[in-house]
Structures are given as C-alpha cells and as structure tokens.
Amino acid sequence: VQPVVQPHKSLQCAQVHQLVEGEKMCQEGFQQYEKDLRDVVQGSKHFRKSKAAELEQVWARKTTNEELRKRYPDAAAAFEEILHLEGPHVFAFKETWTDKDTEILRRIDSNPGVWTEDENKELTSENVRVRLPSLDDFLKLVNGDHQDVAIVGSSPSLKGKALGKIIDGHSEVARFNDFPIEPETTGQKTTWQALNRWVRPRENINLIDVEMVQTFDSWRWRFARQGQFASPATPLMLLLRPSARCGMKNTVDSFSRGFLYYWFVGSLYETTDLYGFGELTGHLHKKNCGVYEPSIPFEH
Helix, strand or coil, rough: CCCCCCCCCCCCCCCCHHHHHHHHHHHHHHHHHHHHHHHHHCCCCCCHHHHHEEEHHHHHCCCCCCHHHHHCCCHHHHHHHCCCCHHHHHHHHCCCCCCCHHHHHHHCCCCCCCCCCCCCCCHHHHHHHHCCHHHHHHHHHHCCCCCCEEEEEEHHHHHCCCCHHHHHHCCEEEEECCCCCHHHHCCCCEEEEEECCCCCCCCCCEHHHHHHHCHHHHHHHCCCCCCCCCCCCCCEEEEEHHHHCCCCCHHHHHCCCCHHHHHHHHHCCEEEEEEECCCCCCCCCCCCCCCHHHHHHHHC
C-alpha cells in the first residue's frame, strides 16, 4: 500500500495539517533534539550484549570494515549515526518520556482526550506516561539471564530447511509485518511483531513499530485512543519516542525493519539468532515482493 500524500521524508502524519505542524517542530529544533538524544545515550546505562557489543566497539574504533565503508559509504555513514543507540534510548517508556515529547504530540493533535486514558483528561506528560510501557518490563524481556531471541525474516532461504522446531525453541521469537506461518518451515511461536505503520497488530503479541519515514502516523493510528490500529490486546507496545526520532537524521530510514529491530532490540539479548535473511530479493510466500531499503546490501 502506498500513501496518497508523500510530504517531506521526515516525520509525517495521516492528516496533512497536523503532519506539517509536527514536522515543523522537528525541523526547527533538530539540533537541540539531536543533542538531547546524544545526552541520553551518554548519560544512561548500556545493555547491548554478545557479538553486537563487540561489533559496536570495533566499528567505533574504525580500525576494520574499511572495505564496507568504501563499498557502501552512505549506509556506513547512516550506521554511524545510530551506532550507539539502543531500545531504551529511542522508544517511549514511562521513565524516558519528556515534556518535549508531549509538546510534539500536542502539535500533532491538541484535542482533549486524543492521547490520554479518557476524553476528559488534559494532555500532560504525566497523563501520557500512564499509558506507556515500563522500561523495567521491557528489560525483563530482553535482558534477563538465559534469554535468547530468534529473529525470523521471510526470505525464500527458509524453504526446505525444516527450522520450525529450532526457531520455536527460543525464549523469544520476532517476526515482521504480516508474517507468514508455516510450522515446519517458520515455526509458530511469536512474541514480537515488528512492523511499519500500515500493518495491523496481531493480538496478544508484543508490538514494536519501527516506522522511520512517517513516524507520526504510528502515533495517530496506534496510540491515539480512537486510532484505526489501537489494540487493547497488545501486551507491550513500543513506539519511537517523538523527540528521539526528531533527533535522528533521516538517513535512518534507509535501513530495513529487520535490521532496526536487530540493532535496537535483538542485540540486547544474550543470544540472537537470525533466520530467513539469506536472500536480498524475494519473499517466502509473496510473488514480486522483496525488501527495497537502500542499505540492505550493507546490512547483510
């Protein structure tokens, strides 16, 4: 599905007037938002584990991967922008929500009751926090002892390998958008659904929306009480914190949802296994369908 309107590639919203107001706020304050996000990273504990932490350290030293930098200069530069970012830095939690985030929501829609528990409540940071997930609950899922995650793409490389039981043996399993289920091939267990703004959530599965191009759509459609994708059956819903997204350059939208989930969330687990990412084109069940983000070759 393609949007009817394609304004600037920054933060965009379903309603053009509200979109423009929210986007203006990000553009006008980009340098401050960028600084705020940098301060959050520098002042917080870090949780990345295993090989991903080693990759972060190696890449930061710039002593290796020079071939990748030369072959994919744009993607390499984009990766350096998000290199030190982790889920707790970029998603909206009770503990991380700020007044600046509230003001961005106000610019998107200032009507009473849109963002709060009931229609009579005023839009305040405290009233938004009540509806947000706890950072502690998130960290218990991803950062506990003996936790592992299977990140399952929909590449045709899954075919014929009968990996279903192995995938289902992980403590957590993440899948993407309208993911296919074929028990012997893909497994059935699903604890995370990572998606873009167009996809309806499945019930009783933790949701993580990594929509980088039109992030405000996700807030309007998922978090607003009357949003078309609002779902009380979602145990844990992670949305990009508005001011955090405002502090990222738009080069971040060159990455696939699979990579962003891996880097922001999957890399926090003790063990992370990837399945169904073996081919750059094609889809397990859909014809003429692939992944088209420009940084895909760099990701692989």
